[in-house]
Amino acid sequence: MRDRRAERRESTRAEILDAAWEQVREHGLAALSLRDVARSVGMQPPSLYSYFDSKNAIYDAMYAQGARECVEAQQALKPLPDDQLEALKALLHFFVEFCAADFARYQLLFQRTIPGFEPSPESFKISEDNLAEIGEMLARSGVTDPGSLDLLTALGTGLADQQISNDPGGDRWIRLIDEAVEMFYEHITKKAKKPSKGRRTR
Amino acid sequence: MRDRRAERRESTRAEILDAAWEQVREHGLAALSLRDVARSVGMQPPSLYSYFDSKNAIYDAMYAQGARECVEAQQALKPLPDDQLEALKALLHFFVEFCAADFARYQLLFQRTIPGFEPSPESFKISEDNLAEIGEMLARSGVTDPGSLDLLTALGTGLADQQISNDPGGDRWIRLIDEAVEMFYEHITKKAKKPSKGRRTR
């Protein structure tokens, strides 16, 4: 039998989270205020505590939600093309566009910008598992050695970061994703053939 | 004749800013508190207002200071090597290491993480001028077309961001700078020869 009370509770929690997202998108991630959230869902501030233990618990639920959205977005692009180059392009497009789509979410998931907050182990695990799966996808696309993987993640976060910071809502860096991946792919292909390269010390 | 009063005032302002930097490095950029700053320089909080008009004025002075440090660090690496590849490596090393050296400074200068704050036109101009000069240096090093410049800045911020976020104090991504620049340089060199490449639409 359906538990109507639990359902209602869940839907109210979701409503609160929605209001919180709206607020951080409007005023910045760090500017979340329980008062304003309560008001925008038609409650008095103390009533929120029936749904979340604390302000950080709200941040944590938002983190988990964002991480789950990331999992879903990433699974939506399966199956990846067989062609390795095309698969890499698809993966980087997914990542950069996911980040660029929501600045506040990007800050919450990928940067440490809220002074007292860090995600709970349960919430963090969602991200961690997803990252591991992306790692496997990359391995299947031919990116195996750790240095290349780090280089690709740098490329991805760099494109995302520039897009968000310097052209929000536009596509100035999104346009460059294919070219960046081609550059990267050519590089690792060449490195695999001539492994003496790239071992330089500075 | 020296204006001893003005000197003293300047030195007190500097002392306040030092205390502010220490605090944000310890507790996060957004956690700056005038109380704690005042206490750590041995003042009562209201006394700070003799030196700065508001909290955001302190952020602004910190921004200007960070921007000036960036200018100095960047001018310290002149003259650049004649070799274009080596010049690019030096430039990217400068940028990534400057960012990685101080997370709070990085956040203040390059990200919009403080809800109500944005730098004053005067402070922002310091950054802007410096950015323009870096652009010229890049042009002299062979990076001329806008797309390549954007790609390189993405590479720089990506390496910096990953280094700061995932290996603070280490060198996991700093180690990759030379390789990244080689990859990039080979890419733009080839693009210049065969300009039909890289024009793909997705």
Place this chain on the structure above:
DNA sequence: GTCTATATTTGGATAGAC
């Protein structure tokens, strides 16, 4: 220039009635 005293706002959080 620095202090004391205080205003004012805002924040997160708790107690207890209903």
Place this chain on the structure above:
DNA sequence: GTCTATCCAAATATAGAC
């Protein structure tokens, strides 16, 4: 579960004596 009432702490900022 929601409210009222309240607490407590912290924050920025101002007024005015010294």
